[in-house]
Amino acid sequence: MFRWWYAIKMGWQQRKALKRFLVEAEQRVNGLSELTPERLEADNIAVLILDFDGVLAWHDANTPLPEAERWLKHLCQTIGEQRIALFTNKPKPERIAYFQKHFPLIFIVHSVRRKPYPQGILQVAEYKGISAHRVALLDDRLLTGMLSVCLAYSQGYYFTKPYQHYLRHPCKELFFSSLRVLERCLIRILG
Ligand SMILES: [Mg+2]
Incomplete structure (x- = not known):
């Protein structure tokens, strides 16, 4: 609950910075293939x-989808x-084990x-010994991922077409897609 209050408070404070992820094409990624080594260098x-x-996958999956794995x-x-680096709010043991095995x-x-x-950012x-400004987070949520980017003074890519699987997790996917729509509307209006 405290985390949600923090997100609302900081989201209001950072609303103009968050709007950039909606209106500036260079802040957005519409599919993994758009995020290339050349773009990161540039x-x-x-x-x-x-x-x-x-x-990397739909909600609650244990491993990335095959196309995400190929891109990675x-x-x-x-x-x-x-x-x-990987920064998920759900560091499930299966996920950690996958990365330790395939991408140690x-x-x-x-x-x-x-x-x-x-x-997290x-x-x-700090671990890499670089300025946070040279770190970018790729995330599909405005009021969690992109807000943490604004608060860390780092870079962000807003992932606009997240993987979803409504048959597998109808309630969770509906909940999260509603959150995404709501936060986009709020930031568009208030930002
Ligand atoms: Mg996400």
């Missing part, structure tokens, strides 16, 4: 932090695993407060 990003739910493998081969050099954020608190920057 944006001067040293480390890319990935969200899991919606970005290509990215790792091109820029190096050590320049990628990807840094997994742990033991921090969940998004929208900025500590700051932990990556």
Whole structure:
């Protein structure tokens, strides 16, 4: 409950910064294939932090979808695993085990407060010894992921077409897609 109050309070404070993710094309990613090594270089990003739910797979999945896995493998081969991190609000043991087995050099954020608190992003920057401004988070939520980006003074890519599976998790997917629509409307009106 406290986290939601924090998100509302900080979301109001950061509403203009959050609107950039809705109106500026360079702040958005409409599909994983749009986020290329060349784009990361052009944006001067040293480390890319990935969200899991919606970005690598549908909600509650244990492993990335095959197309997300292919994209991630290509990215790792091109820029190096050590320049990628994972920050999910749901660090399920199955997910951690998957990354430790297939991408052992990807840094997994742990033991921090969940998004929208900025500590996860700051932990990556500190661990890598770089400025938070050279860290980018790819996330499908405005009032959690993108808000943590604003609070950490880092970079963000707003993922606009998240993976969803309504047959598998009808209630959860409906809940989260309603949240996404609501937060977009609020920021469009207030930002
Ligand atoms: Mg997500």
